[in-house]
Amino acid sequence: MNLFPTYKRFPLTVESGNGTTVVDNQGNEYLDFVSGIAVCNLGHRPxxxxxxxxxxxxxxxxxxxxxxxxxxxxxxxxxxxxxxxxxxxxxxxxxxxxxxxxxxxxxxxxxxxxxxxxxxxxxxxxxxxxxxxxxxxxxxxxxxxxxxxxxxxxxxxxxxxxxxxxxxxxxxxxxxxxxxxxxxxxxxxxxxxxxxxxxxxxxxxxxxxxxxxxxxxxxxxxxxxxxxxxxxxxxxxxxxxxxxxxxxxxxxxxxxxxxxxxxxxxxxxxxxxxxxxxxxxxFNYHFLQEVKEKGAFLQKELQTRLLPLLTVQEVRGQGLMIGVEVKASVPSIIEELRGQGLLAVPAGVNVIRLLPPLNVSYDEIQTAVQRLESVLKQTKAADEDKLNTH
Known part of the structure; x- marks a missing residue:
């Protein structure tokens, strides 16, 4: 490979994207809650x-x-x-x-x-x-x-x-x-x-x-x-x-x-x-108002579903820039999420960062939260299994 190894890349090659979803070179579809790291604010190819x-x-x-x-x-x-x-x-x-x-x-x-x-x-x-x-x-x-x-x-x-x-x-x-x-x-x-x-x-x-x-x-x-x-x-x-x-x-x-x-x-x-x-x-009042409302909805869903889990410490952020702080390996959680068809990205040491397109739908928000909850529940169970074996 003729590229300097300046990036620790995920094992994923994205071939196409439309709106809030991307498709890899194997035909797998993902809900993109990275948005190119807060770049594709209107989704892919608006x-x-x-x-x-x-x-x-x-x-x-x-x-x-x-x-x-x-x-x-x-x-x-x-x-x-x-x-x-x-x-x-x-x-x-x-x-x-x-x-x-x-x-x-x-x-x-x-x-x-x-x-x-x-x-x-x-x-x-x-x-x-x-x-x-x-x-x-x-x-x-x-x-x-x-x-x-x-x-x-x-x-x-x-x-x-x-x-x-x-x-x-x-x-x-x-x-x-x-x-x-x-x-x-x-x-x-x-x-x-x-x-x-x-x-x-x-x-x-x-x-x-x-x-x-x-x-x-x-x-x-x-x-x-x-x-x-x-x-x-x-x-x-x-x-x-x-x-x-x-x-x-x-x-x-x-x-x-x-x-x-x-x-x-x-x-x-x-x-x-x-x-x-x-x-x-x-830069439209109604569009930005929807971003606020969707952000509040995302935070509420995350807090309701995730805060009861022992793995989760805090949900924080503003609008559609949300962090979930966890007491677990973030890279492994990101990998598991990818396997569930959800793309997320780390922030700092122990935070899962969610940056969906600003025009994400409420249904897509719920789907993302459900996938994250599923992975974190498995992570919690895995942590408990480790404790029980010692």
Whole structure:
């Protein structure tokens, strides 16, 4: 095999997908509660997005940012209208969006230090890897950039005790997805906001996984009524088409003047067609209201069926971004679920992460919960058998 072994892949080859289901190369069908890790928010091959990309394919694929691309402006308006922010920089991924945010914060403030949090995840470029508060991501790459400081997540006191005149930004996830699906408390997020104002620092909210309707709002920070200076997005932004975005306030624009930052492929016409069609579908009051209702239904079903099991410690999350914390081997549970026709993904050490498409049906939610309950009951029985044999 001629690929670097950078991924520990599941023994599964997906050949096709439609809506909430995928089919492997053996003809087996799966209910997909991974969605490409919160990417396919409208399911696989949503017709309106597919049509928009197909129409653009017949017009133009690439022209470079040396020329005007009207679709960029149309997509940018959809983002700024729901965030009350003012300007958008389009790129190709969440890591690139966070890289742009880091660069902009340092350039605009003239300061270098950026505060992030333990167990955070912001990307795998050198700067975003340095921003990430997880040693396993940084291991083997030598000394990280020294301008990042990691505070404990959800530790309001640590934020209140933060001082320094060299802090350019506080960078935070409203929900730590890769860190175990841990929600930031209202007090903690409010403290981050207040401290950024006090220090004259920017507040950067990383919404790469939580944004684009995943939690039942356009962006998760809106549940907490934060007022960020910069918001980053990717994953669900283009329904699977590679694209990222950094969205910022008007005063920041002069710091990203011509020549200060750029990208060859970012904001290309195909990506912008995907973004526009995706956002037009998701940034709709009734659609987002349904996401909230389905998320509440999923949580209630999980709590009712799973919390009585000794294996299950907690069900948590917001909207259709749900974590089930267990006292068992998550990789083996994920494998068993796959055998039952349900795709899920781990988060952190002991959390099963459920990220269904936002247009998942109630019947599909119930089916997924039933399959998860069945596997966890078997896991519980297996654990008890082990105890009984010793």
């Amino acid at each position: 017709p309106t997005v597919q049509q928009a990309i197909a129409e653009q394919l017949d017009k133009l694929w690439h022209v470079s940012n040396l020329y005007h691309i009207p679709l960029q402006q149309e997509a940018a308006e959809l983002l700024t209208n729901v965030t009350n922010l003012d300007y958008v920089f389009f790129c190709n991924s969440g890591a690139e969006a966070n890289e742009a945010a880091i660069k902009l914060a340092r350039k605009h403030t003239g300061k270098e230090k950026i505060i992030t949090f333990k167990n955070s995840f912001h990307g795998r470029t050198f700067a975003t890897m340095s921003a990430t508060g997880q040693g396993k991501v940084q291991e083997g790459y030598g000394t990280m950039l020294p301008t990042f400081e990691y505070l404990p997540y959800n530790d309001t006191k640590a934020l209140e005790n933060l001082h320094g005149e060299d802090i350019a930004a506080i960078m935070v996830e409203v929900i730590q997805g890769e860190g175990g699906l841990v929600e930031g408390s209202a007090a903690f997020l409010e403290a981050a906001q207040e401290k950024s104002w006090e220090l004259g620092a920017l507040l950067i909210v990383d919404e790469v996984q939580t944004g684009i309707g995943r939690t039942g709002a356009p962006f998760a920070y809106q549940h907490a009524e934060l007022d960020p200076d910069i918001v980053t997005a990717a994953k669900g932004l283009g329904s699977g088409f590679p694209v990222g975005a950094m969205i910022g306030k008007e005063p920041l624009a002069d710091s990203f003047n011509p020549g200060s930052h750029g990208t060859t492929f970012g904001g290309n016409p195909l990506a912008m067609a995907a973004v526009k069609a995706t956002l037009e579908a998701i």
